[in-house]
Structure formats: structure tokens, C-alpha cells
Amino acid sequence: MSLAAQVLEAARERGLMIAPAESCTGGMVAAALTDIAGSSAVVERGFVTYSNAAKEQMLGVRAVTLATHGAVSEAVAQEMAEGALARSEADLSVAITGIAGPGGSEFKPEGRVCFATTxxxxxxxxxxxxxxxxxxxEVRARARDHALALLLARLHP
Incomplete structure (x- = not known):
């Protein structure tokens, strides 16, 4: 059974709905879940917030958080995940923000991805x-799979 199928089964068993909030994965987590028949019983909605403006408008990420920490930060990932729950009927969210590449910087290298689950x-x-x-x-695929694993871990405490 695929990781996405395991997430769906575990959420269904617990009666929980999921709303991913994605930046660098561009909806890959939501796609992995909704590729499976019956996912509508578990996937409430998904947010693809690639720009800072979208993070602010759709998820309520604070401009000061973005300015202080940058989009690729645990602080922003946390506000993304919490914003997804606040703006949906879901019970569980995973947020992903990172630098898929190419490029990056000395302080935020290519391949750094921040995650939050709430x-x-x-x-x-x-x-x-x-x-x-x-x-x-590959960074995007690994980030998708890691996010699915984080969801599964939250569903099996």
C-alpha cells in the first residue's frame, strides 16, 4: 500500500479531514492523496501558496514573519499549517515550504525544506x-513523500 493510501486509511479510521498547505511542492501532496479513489472522504481542501502574497492572503501568514524569517523557515511553515486549519473544515494539516532549486544561498541552500504539521x-x-x-x-518528490510520512505519524501517535 502506498504512503498516500496509508494516510487516507488512517485518517478515515480516525474520522479526520486533511488540508495540505504547499509552496515548493505546488500541490503534489494533495495530488498524491486525491489520485486515490475515495479520497474525498478525507481530503477537505488544499492550498498552493507559492508566493508570499498568497501565503498571507490564503493562509494568514503574517508579513512580519515573512520579513523576519523568510518564506523558507519553520516559522512560516508553522503559520501555513495553522492557517490551513483556521481556513478550512480540516482536522489535520501539513505545510511545506522550501528551496527546490536550482539555486539557493549560503544561508538557505538548495534542498532545504521546512515542514509543519498541526x-x-x-x-x-x-x-x-x-x-x-x-x-x-527529486527535492520536490522527497518533500512530498516526507510530508505524507509526517501526516501518517500524526495519525498514528
Missing amino acids: LRGAPTLVETVEFGAPGRA
């Missing part, structure tokens, strides 16, 4: 993963 009534968990520079498509 479950209604529980603390938000954040982490940063350094995927290195295997190429844009």
Missing part, C-alpha cells in the same frame, strides 16, 4: 530537512 487540539510540530541538491524534481 492537528486540531494538539501542538504544531515543525522541522527542517536538508535534502541536498539532487535536482528540483
Whole structure:
């Protein structure tokens, strides 16, 4: 069973709805979930917020957070995940923001991706993963898979 199918099954068993908030993955998490028949019982909606303006407008990420930490930060990932729950009927969210490449900087290298998961009534968990520079498509695929694994972990405490 695929990772996405495991997430759907676990969420269905717990009666929980999911709303991913994605930047560098551009909807890949939502696509992985909705590629599976019956996903509408679990996927409430998804947010693709590639620009800073979209993060602010659609998810309520604060301009000061973006200015202070930059879009690729745990602080922004946290506000994205929490904003997805605040602006949906979902119970669980995962947020992804990162630098898929090519490029990056000395301070924020290619392959750095920040994640946050939040479950209604529980603390938000954040982490940063350094995927290195295997190429844009590979960073995005690894970020998608990591986000799915984080969702599954929140569903099986």
C-alpha cells in the first residue's frame, strides 16, 4: 500500500479531514492523496501558496514573519499549517515550504525544506530537512513523500 493510501486509511479510521498547505511542492501532496479513489472522504481542501502574497492572503501568514524569517523557515511553515486549519473544515494539516532549486544561498541552500504539521487540539510540530541538491524534481518528490510520512505519524501517535 502506498504512503498516500496509508494516510487516507488512517485518517478515515480516525474520522479526520486533511488540508495540505504547499509552496515548493505546488500541490503534489494533495495530488498524491486525491489520485486515490475515495479520497474525498478525507481530503477537505488544499492550498498552493507559492508566493508570499498568497501565503498571507490564503493562509494568514503574517508579513512580519515573512520579513523576519523568510518564506523558507519553520516559522512560516508553522503559520501555513495553522492557517490551513483556521481556513478550512480540516482536522489535520501539513505545510511545506522550501528551496527546490536550482539555486539557493549560503544561508538557505538548495534542498532545504521546512515542514509543519498541526492537528486540531494538539501542538504544531515543525522541522527542517536538508535534502541536498539532487535536482528540483527529486527535492520536490522527497518533500512530498516526507510530508505524507509526517501526516501518517500524526495519525498514528
